Amino acid sequence: MNIIDEMHHFDLFSSLEDHQIEEILSLLSGRIECYEKNEIVFNQGETVHEIGLVLEGELIGISYDLLGHSNIYAHIDTYDYFGESYALIHHDLKLDVMAVTKTRVLFLDGNKIMDVHYPAFIKNLMHLLASKNVALSNKINTIAPKSMRERLMNYLYMQIRIHDSFVFDIPFNRQQLADYLLVDRSSLSHELSLMKQEGLLDFKKNHFIIYKVPDRKPTCL
Template identity: 35%
Template sequence: MDFDFLLQTRLFHGLTALELSAALAGLQASEKVYAKGARIFSAGEATNRFALVLSGSVTVESNDFWGNRTILGNIDRGQVFAETFALLPEEPLLVDVNANEDCHLLFITVDVLLLEEDGERPSWMRKLSSNLLSISLHKNLMLSRRSFHTAPRSIRARVMSYLNTLCLQTGSDTFTIPFDRQQLADYLNL
C-alpha cells in the first residue's frame, strides 16, 4: 500500500506514518479491485464501511423504477464515497455506486469510530473524525453546486452554470470535464 499517497489524501491529512498504520489496522482496511461497470454498492443496502479510491474513478447515481439514471457525482482518485451511510449504518443507501473505469479501492470499516469510549481516544481517531467532517462539508458544497446546475429551466443555462463552476474552480477557461456526453446529460437532468 502506498503510504505516501494515503498521507496526501484529505481523509488521512495530518496523520503521521505511524498513526496511519495504526488507523488502517484499527479500521480493518482492506483493498479490492473492480472492473469498469462493476457495481460496488447498491441502493437499498446498508453498510458499515466506506471506500477511498486508490486508482480509477467511480460514479454515484440514482436509478429509478423506469430505468432513468441521474448521476449525482464522479469520485476520483484520492476521494471517498459512502462515508455518510457508513457512519449511519441503519440508513440504507439511496444510490448505486459503479466503477466508472477499472478501479482499486480501499474499504474502511467505521465501527470503531462509532464506539463510545471512556477515556482518551487515539490521536489518529480524532484527526480522522475531523477529516471526515471536512469531507462531508465539501460534499455538501458539491450538492449545493449541483442544485444550482439543475435549477435553470433551459438546457443552455444548465450547461453554462456547470461550465462556469468548473471555470471558477480551476481558475482557467480550459479544463477537462469528468463526464462523457451522456453522463453530463444525466448529471444535469437533461
C-alpha cells in the same frame, strides 16, 4: 508505492504521522478491493458500513427511476471518497456506485470511526463531510434552473472555478453529462452546438474552452 504512502494523498490523513496512519488502518479494518469497468461497488438499497477511498480509477454515483432513466449524482475520482455519510449513520444507499474505469478501493469500517482518538483525523473527517455537503449544494444549484442552457452554463462555470482555468476536461462523456444535468442527450448536444456557433465556447469530446463569461454570475458559484 505502499499503502501508507498512498494515504498521504488523502486529506483524511492530513497532519498524521506514518505510525498513526498505520494504527488507524488497522483499527478500521482497512481492506483493498479491485473492480473492473462498469462493475457495481455498492448497490442501491444496500446498507453501507464502510467508507470507500479511491486509490486508483474513477466511479460514479448513479440512480434509476421507475422508467429506467438514469441520474448521475457525483463523479468520484482518484483520491476521493464515497459512502462516508451512509456508513456513519448505517442508512440504506439511495444510488448505485459504479466503476467507470478499472478501479482500486480501500474500505474503512465506519462502525469504528469514532474509536479513532487522533483529533486531526476527526477534524479531517468533519471537513470531508462538510465538503461533500457543499458539493451536493452545487449539484442542486446546477440543475435548479428550468432552462437547459442555464444548467449547462452553471456546470461549466463551476468547472472553471474548480480548475481555475477557462480550458479544462470534464469527467463525463456526453451521456453522463446529460444524466448529471437531468436532460436529454440529443437536446444537450444540440444546445452545445448552438453555444459553439454563438462563440461562447468550443469543445471536443470532454475537453472544453470557454470564451465568454455571462454578466450574471451562475447560481452554482
